[in-house]
Amino acid sequence: MIINANEVGYYDLNKTIVASTDTEITVKNAMGQRYIGCGVAGKRITVEGTPGNALGAYLDGSRIVVYGNGQDAIGDTMNNGEIIVHGSCGDTTGYAMRSGKIFIKGNAGYRVGIHMKEYHEFFPKIVIGGKVGDFLGEYQAGGIIIVLGIGCDGKAPVGSFCGTGMHGGRMFIRSDEIPAGLPVQVSCTEATDEDKASIDEYVAEFAENFGYDKSELLSGKFYKLTPNTASPYKQLYTHN
């Protein structure tokens, strides 16, 4: 099914998508309509243009490909599926996502992967091609975030306060320098070959999606960020 989203409001657009029995759906001329693919399972949605906020929120196993830029809250509380953006995206990408994959070709805004969590077979992955804003992986409780820093000339492709409140999961930052100002509860080490092997498949998928050379991307220096403890606030309280 092909839907021309030109001058269609989000309510009608999303109703059409949800009601459609087609699994392949193409939305042309997206112009900021919110909630595209919200909670949708079992579809392949292609978006041409610019989708609005909360693209693929609560996504439950669909694949969404955007030819354009995304906005804020992509994949908010996403449970499963895949979101691929051939451009950049805004803040809180992958907020509290529990599983599935998000690939962003360009840059992403603040608070990418905030509150991402994993559980048993649920394991979320975010790969950002360029750089990200402040608070990357804030409160991260699981899953994996990879920032490749393409075009950053080896400078740390993250903003301030990276990993604040992180207490699970891991991040890989492709950079020649250690991200500045990491909080005490995050440990940062240079990624070993073994570490790099653990992200091989995600980088490969990123490279395949956007036409990069995987081995070239992996050949660079990566820093691996992990939390020091799963209970960073344990010592803070006195029973009263």
Next chain:
Amino acid sequence: MALNYFQPLFDVIRDKDRCIKCRACERQCANEVHHYDAELDKMISNSQTCVDCQRCVCICPTSALKITDNPNKFRNNSNWSQRVMTEVYKQAETGGVLLCAMGNPKEYPVYWDKILLNASQVTNPPIDPLREPMETRVFLGKKPRSVTFKEDGSIDTKITPTLELSTPIMFSAMSYGSISRNAHESLARAAAELGIYYNTGEGGLHKDFYKYGPNTIVQVASGRFGVFKDYLETGAAIEIKMGQGAKPGIGGHLPGAKILEDVSKTRMIPMGTDAISPAPHHDIYSIEDLRQLVFSLKEATEYKKPIIVKIAAVHNVAAIASGIARSGADIIAIDGYRGGTGAAPTRIRDNVGIPIELALASVDQRLRDEGIRNEVSVVVAGSVRSSSDVVKAIALGADACYIGTAALLALGCHLCRSCQTGKCNWGIATQRPDLVKRLNPNIGYHRLVNLVHAWDHEIKEMIGGMGINSIEALRGNRLMLRGIGLNEKELEILGIRHAGQ
């Protein structure tokens, strides 16, 4: 051994003539207050760890035990009270933030107790609920401004989804994790039998309880624990938790030690890791952002569920409520500063927020002044202790009340305010299997049903006495209220007259 700067809060008094050394108290106390000394052949108590939960007192077959306040007192001082001094000692010893539980116990005014109800005399006859039909059913959600009908008499106006309550009472949000599985089951079954709703809190919904979905409100908080499509679709309504009366402005934090297998499954997080709900939703910095979350939830559930936005009662609550009413939310829940919690920093619990009575009155007035009262229902929480509190709340403008502490009392809680230790002897605020099994959900749910039935009957008696036979006719009917011992400003905010006027 380090010198103790403060003495135990309580004294365990054992009547030696009555004590038969059955050791029931020893087995029942998770705080290990009691033990049997075989050499001395007597029961020994360690008051130091006692929290005054009254479990041993209730279980003692010969009524040999009493827990009293420790009569030992520091030198009298109206400024530096014993409590204040003890807190200083504790913090000097540990360097930690004081952590406590349940609602604010300090001596702030309780406005419910300064409001009196009206009754009919002579001119408008009272109604006897035993003999005449009375209506306490309420619908929560948006109300249309006008209703149009089709030619065949059916309603033409599009009605947005609502919650139907048999009586204007619901069980407040309490997460699985903060309370036990048996406590949750008791609440869920009681809600189903009563035709009301209970609230999952932010801890997700246990698979075994999906069957109570039609009577379940599912919560979405900043941590998004256990939130996924099935969860959202199972609930009758979705509540976005922005704040909580016991700890406005701060988030939740379930320590990793309490994340055992079942809780981890329900929250969908690994065992043993802290469950941190940050204070803000980091995607919500404005009413417009809130609107985005409200509508993403509506979109995900195809506009079939009412969306509740829960906030703590804070200083500018009326303006915030006005914003929420414009955000597309169907129901606003407001939680007063006396609301309970499984854990909160003492300073926050005891000093932040405002009384629910004043918050409710100002919110209802503000929404009416702006002509948007019909856009949302208003549910209030934060220490609704009895049916008369419910009646007063509705007369002040609420559509319904949430009860949390009262519901836990029905299950056996004695308000020892030690939930944060996870050693609840009543099997409520604990995940320890040996303690959880003390709360029998078959009995627990029955006690909750009893409580709400009793309140419902009392509500009918009170409104019947006013000559009102429908709870709808009481809502915002502040003429039924009079203040007692309140100053002009308080009366003005509550929108009521003083007794005698």
